[in-house]
Amino acid sequence: MTMKCVDDYRLNLGGSELVPIMIGGMGVDISTAELALEAARLGGVGHISDAMLPTVADRHYDTKFVKTKLKQYKYNVANTDKSEVKFNLGQIEEATRLHVSRTMEAKQGEGMIFINCMEKLTMNAPKETLKVRLNAALDAGIDGITLAAGLHLGSLALIEGHARFRDVKIGIIVSSLRALQLFLRKNSRTGRLPDYVVMEGPLAGGHLGFGMDWAQYNLVTIVAEIRNWMKEQQLDIPLIPAGGIFTGSDAVRFMEMGAAAVQVATRFTVSRECGLPADVQQEYFKASETDIEVNTISPTGYPMRMLKNSPAIGAGIRPNCEAFGYLLDSSGSCQYIEAYNREVELHPDAKKLHVMDKTCLCTHMRNFDCWTCGHYTYRLKDTTRRNDDGSYRPLSAEHIFRDYQFSIDNKIALPE
Numbered sequence: 001m002t003m004k005c006v007d008d009y010r011l012n013l014g015g016s017e018l019v020p021i022m023i024g025g026m027g028v029d030i031s032t033a034e035l036a037l038e039a040a041r042l043g044g045v046g047h048i049s050d051a052m053l054p055t056v057a058d059r060h061y062d063t064k065f066v067k068t069k070l071k072q073y074k075y076n077v078a079n080t081d082k083s084e085v086k087f088n089l090g091q092i093e094e095a096t097r098l099h100v101s102r103t104m105e106a107k108q109g110e111g112m113i114f115i116n117c118m119e120k121l122t123m124n125a126p127k128e129t130l131k132v133r134l135n136a137a138l139d140a141g142i143d144g145i146t147l148a149a150g151l152h153l154g155s156l157a158l159i160e161g162h163a164r165f166r167d168v169k170i171g172i173i174v175s176s177l178r179a180l181q182l183f184l185r186k187n188s189r190t191g192r193l194p195d196y197v198v199m200e201g202p203l204a205g206g207h208l209g210f211g212m213d214w215a216q217y218n219l220v221t222i223v224a225e226i227r228n229w230m231k232e233q234q235l236d237i238p239l240i241p242a243g244g245i246f247t248g249s250d251a252v253r254f255m256e257m258g259a260a261a262v263q264v265a266t267r268f269t270v271s272r273e274c275g276l277p278a279d280v281q282q283e284y285f286k287a288s289e290t291d292i293e294v295n296t297i298s299p300t301g302y303p304m305r306m307l308k309n310s311p312a313i314g315a316g317i318r319p320n321c322e323a324f325g326y327l328l329d330s331s332g333s334c335q336y337i338e339a340y341n342r343e344v345e346l347h348p349d350a351k352k353l354h355v356m357d358k359t360c361l362c363t364h365m366r367n368f369d370c371w372t373c374g375h376y377t378y379r380l381k382d383t384t385r386r387n388d389d390g391s392y393r394p395l396s397a398e399h400i401f402r403d404y405q406f407s408i409d410n411k412i413a414l415p416e
Ligand SMILES: Cc1cc2nc3c(=O)[nH]c(=O)nc-3n(C[C@H](O)[C@H](O)[C@H](O)COP(=O)(O)O)c2cc1C
Pocket: 023, 024, 025, 026, 027, 028, 030, 049, 051, 116, 118, 148, 149, 173, 200, 203, 204, 205, 206, 207, 242, 243, 244, 245, 263, 264, 265, 266, 267, 269, 372, 373, 374, 375, 376
């Protein structure tokens, strides 16, 4: 018996044959255009993220979206109530179009580039802002949309009028069969099934689709449950597991279970094309298992995995909703604002505040100060070599991608 590798398989998506490796979306520009472009060039699927695109556009394309918004709401920065702070839909549309079109124009190779779109970015007008983001991404030529961080019960209805609705690839990320069933039922009216389903287990990075009892779940069980139900329903939709798939052999085990591809992210956080600054990447490399935790400081209410030494933990900065405000809910509030206001009231004379239970996620993700990561981040040190000064050498995305594609026998190839 020969040992199999990922390259023995192909992902078929609407007539296209792809290398069955998908690099997951990593918000606020951790999965950069450069990283997504490499995945596409190598024949797989890459993701850009639609999180906070106005500030991402300012950084890359010299626009002034954040400044403009801050100027408009400057009068409100000391106010504890942020409900008046709204996004200008035209600006969101412009920022999304800019990022997506610049990325798609640079695309080479046979692969595809999708955008990760999180429902939890409620932006003080959940439906309106999501509608603009999705439609603008379609306008700008994105190959596919991965619906994330939410159940997306009404999301397909927001784009069903778009000319590309039937031809763009659409996927949903779920962490249970139940979430998938709900999605299918509530979106069935549009007569459109998803083109792929990402099943994310509890070892993933970013927000988890579980409660603090996440450790009781495992990806293999979730995949088997969804696969069996799909068979029963005679539904043939590519299934893509994610979360803790660290080697090519891990991936092959899922392909043998019937997966159509795998979605991976953590290995790529230490690639040169990734958006994390070099000094932060060293923190990811250095981390040991006990340096990683799942906590509840995200104001979204979802548990989130991160390095315990993330500067975001315990920081008591004034909420920056006038500049950002991506997590304001439909009534203009956010769990961090409540926690911050409580601390201000408790310590009216304090020079520096600490807010332990929640964090200003917009600000800290934007500044790469919330070091969210997958469970196996502590194994990243085994994926590279060290420099003479002891630092770890970042890898090329191509090296990591090819290692997933060709490795056998649980091996991880070190760089030249
Ligand atoms: C740094 C980082 C940021 C992430 N950000 C997002 C995100 O913004 N949206 C999302 O749907 N998933 C996000 N994820 C989850 C990944 O897309 C992916 O599904 C998961 O991490 C795969 O597991 P792995 O990291 O063990 O390979 C993130 C993961 C990491 C490591």
